[in-house]
Amino acid sequence: MSVRPAPLARPAPVAGRPLSLRGLLEREGAFSWIMLAPGVLFLLAFVAYPFFYGIYLSLQDRPVARAGVFVGLANFATLLGEGVFWQVTRNTFVYTLVTTVLKLVGGLAMALVINQSFRARNLVRAVLLLPFIVPTILSTIAWMWIFDPTFSVINWALVKTCLVSTGFSWLGNATLAMVSIIVVNTWRGIPFYGITLLAGLQTISPDLYEAAAIDGASATQRFWHVTLPIIKPILIIVTMFSVIFTFADFQIVYALTHGGPANATQVFVTYAFDLGMSGGQLGMGAAAALTLLPALALVIVVLALYLRRE
Amino acid sequence: MVGGRGFGARLLRLYLPLAFFLVAMLFPFYWMFITSIKPNRELYNARIMPLIVHQPTLKHYVDLLTQTNFLTWTYNTMLVAVVTTAVSLVLGTMIGYPLARMRFPGAAVVAIGVAATYLVPQPLLFIPMADIINRLELGNTLTAVMLTYPTLLIPFCAWLLMGYFKSVPRELEEAARIDGASRFQAMTRVVLPLCTPGLLSAGIFAFTLAQNEFLYALIFLAKSNVRTVPVGAITELIRGDVFYWGQLMAAALLGSVPVAIIYSFFVEHYVAGLTAGAVKS
Numbered sequence: 102m103s104v105r106p107a108p109l110a111r112p113a114p115v116a117g118r119p120l121s122l123r124g125l126l127e128r129e130g131a132f133s134w135i136m137l138a139p140g141v142l143f144l145l146a147f148v149a150y151p152f153f154y155g156i157y158l159s160l161q162d163r164p165v166a167r168a169g170v171f172v173g174l175a176n177f178a179t180l181l182g183e184g185v186f187w188q189v190t191r192n193t194f195v196y197t198l199v200t201t202v203l204k205l206v207g208g209l210a211m212a213l214v215i216n217q218s219f220r221a222r223n224l225v226r227a228v229l230l231l232p233f234i235v236p237t238i239l240s241t242i243a244w245m246w247i248f249d250p251t252f253s254v255i256n257w258a259l260v261k262t263c264l265v266s267t268g269f270s271w272l273g274n275a276t277l278a279m280v281s282i283i284v285v286n287t288w289r290g291i292p293f294y295g296i297t298l299l300a301g302l303q304t305i306s307p308d309l310y311e312a313a314a315i316d317g318a319s320a321t322q323r324f325w326h327v328t329l330p331i332i333k334p335i336l337i338i339v340t341m342f343s344v345i346f347t348f349a350d351f352q353i354v355y356a357l358t359h360g361g362p363a364n365a366t367q368v369f370v371t372y373a374f375d376l377g378m379s380g381g382q383l384g385m386g387a388a389a390a391l392t393l394l395p396a397l398a399l400v401i402v403v404l405a406l407y408l409r410r411e
Numbered sequence: 412m413v414g415g416r417g418f419g420a421r422l423l424r425l426y427l428p429l430a431f432f433l434v435a436m437l438f439p440f441y442w443m444f445i446t447s448i449k450p451n452r453e454l455y456n457a458r459i460m461p462l463i464v465h466q467p468t469l470k471h472y473v474d475l476l477t478q479t480n481f482l483t484w485t486y487n488t489m490l491v492a493v494v495t496t497a498v499s500l501v502l503g504t505m506i507g508y509p510l511a512r513m514r515f516p517g518a519a520v521v522a523i524g525v526a527a528t529y530l531v532p533q534p535l536l537f538i539p540m541a542d543i544i545n546r547l548e549l550g551n552t553l554t555a556v557m558l559t560y561p562t563l564l565i566p567f568c569a570w571l572l573m574g575y576f577k578s579v580p581r582e583l584e585e586a587a588r589i590d591g592a593s594r595f596q597a598m599t600r601v602v603l604p605l606c607t608p609g610l611l612s613a614g615i616f617a618f619t620l621a622q623n624e625f626l627y628a629l630i631f632l633a634k635s636n637v638r639t640v641p642v643g644a645i646t647e648l649i650r651g652d653v654f655y656w657g658q659l660m661a662a663a664l665l666g667s668v669p670v671a672i673i674y675s676f677f678v679e680h681y682v683a684g685l686t687a688g689a690v691k692s
Contacts, residue, residue, distance in 0.1 A: 130513075130515040132513065133515040136509050140506040144525070144528050147540075147558065147562045151540045154542075155538060158539055166545075211432050214424075217425050228433070230678075235440075236622050236640070237623055239663040239666045240439055242659050242662075243440070249656075288439070345532060351626050370534040377541070378538070393535060397531075401527070405523075
């Protein structure tokens with residue numbers, strides 16, 4: 102029997118590599134996009150879509166469980182016309198600015214303290230970060246009791262040391278309620294600044310300090326002219342992250358004061374929550390949440406540009 | 412770092428500020444603990460010295476565990492945190508890897524998009540998200556939070572891991588490829604094992620973030636048996652004007668324990684995750 106070669110059992114190979122999955126996965130572009138697809142699709146569905154859907158909602162009069170009516174910018178006009186909105190804006194800025202300054206100064210101080218050598222240093226550093234890792238709502242519950250009108254331990258201490266004759270109503274007084282949420286936010290945030298800035302301090306070579314000391318620089322001068330310039334990039338990034346998250350804070354204010362008394366501690370997110378969730382006005386709530394965006398976008402763009410430059 | 416001048420200087424520069432920070436940072440936890448073991452007659456008596464317990468009791472813990480759904484809340488919290496951390500770690504790796512190590516069309520757009528989703532906070536999304544979850548009829552299910560938590564965690568994981576992925580030398584990967592490894596094998600057998608510390612950091616950080624999440628859980632979980640610990644504690648241990656302080660503190664303490672334990676085992680990885688965004692590696 103003569104063996105003839107089978108006449109073209111396989112189709113002629115297409116120019117380039119065969120289009121098998123394996124071959125495809127060897128191409129950089131295809132591999133990248135196959136890897137990216139699930140995550141990117143997820144983020145498109147659950148971040149990008151809600152974001153734009155939120156803009157769409159903000160242009161509607163939309164009570165929960167009813168169809169919306171397009172109202173243009175009426176929701177924003179209503180918000181801007183209300184005194185409460187401007188109070189909320191002021192509250193949010195005060196809250197963010199004051200806590201940021203306190204956290205920055207306190208965190209830098211903490212970093213400088215725990216950067217020295219002492220016994221059980223690692224344990225101390227680990228323990229100091231606890232306020233930041235414990236779920237915020239749970240630690241705020243402890244603070245609720247610390248600020249209790251009748252049984253506040255702060256009041257007890259103030260009265261015992263004869264600084265005041267009767268205790269304060271921490272969460273019932275407009276100014277003190279703002280002080281209270283600022284205290285708790287600062288308490289939770291200082292370790293974040295402290296530990297990240299510590300990482301920055303650890304990158305500074307001791308030789309620099311020695312050189313500065315030999316040149317006759319005092320401790321204060323060394324701080325301003327050696328320490329600070331080196332940790333400046335970290336300082337800026339940490340601060341901006343913290344600003345973004347403080348500006349959009351919800352948990353501490355919601356748990357401690359619910360925005361009260363009489364909106365004295367109402368911030369953007371609790372306000373949007375009240376309108377959209379408690380009040381059931383999704384359109385108004387979405388509009389209120391979006392008013393966060395301009396200020397936030399500014400910080401985000403600055404941060405993104407800065408990170409890029411780094 | 413700065414030359415000391417004896418004990419006095421050290422006291423001023425180290426011990427006093429250190430003591431201040433330790434007391435300020437830890438007092439609320441002490442207060443939480445001590446309140447949770449005080450009997451009600453001590454809790455609600457303003458005349459008793461409040462800083463110590465006179466007759467400790469476990470009554471609040473017993474009540475919390477027997478009269479509320481606390482154990483269910485704990486189970487829910489852990490389940491959601493574990494699932495969302497795993498999902499976010501996998502998807503975060505799949506996003507971070509090509510962005511860190513590949514050149515392909517569209518890379519810049521994806522990178523900016525991921526950074527934007529990382530920085531755009533949840534408060535901008537929760538109201539539309541509430542409506543979407545409603546329309547999907549996922550209200551009062553753990554699926555609702557399992558779908559939404561990764562929106563916070565994936566960008567974070569991807570961002571954090573990119574730094575680690577970039578740090579693996581290209582030569583190692585090329586050597587594996589010459590030996591016949593596919594791109595995928597080079598990733599799973601060469602690059603990922605070298606990035607174990609990064610994966611640990613991202614995982615631990617994501618886990619604590621998931622435990623900390625409150626807003627979505629508050630909105631989506633209105634039934635007691637699907638609640639997480641923070642939502643359950645704040646909605647069910649406060650009824651109207653009545654605060655069950657002892658149980659609240661017991662819940663706060665017990666709810667913090669899982670995070671604290673995991674944190675204590677992986678402090679370095681947690682700190683690495685925390686600082687990776689700020690300190691260039």
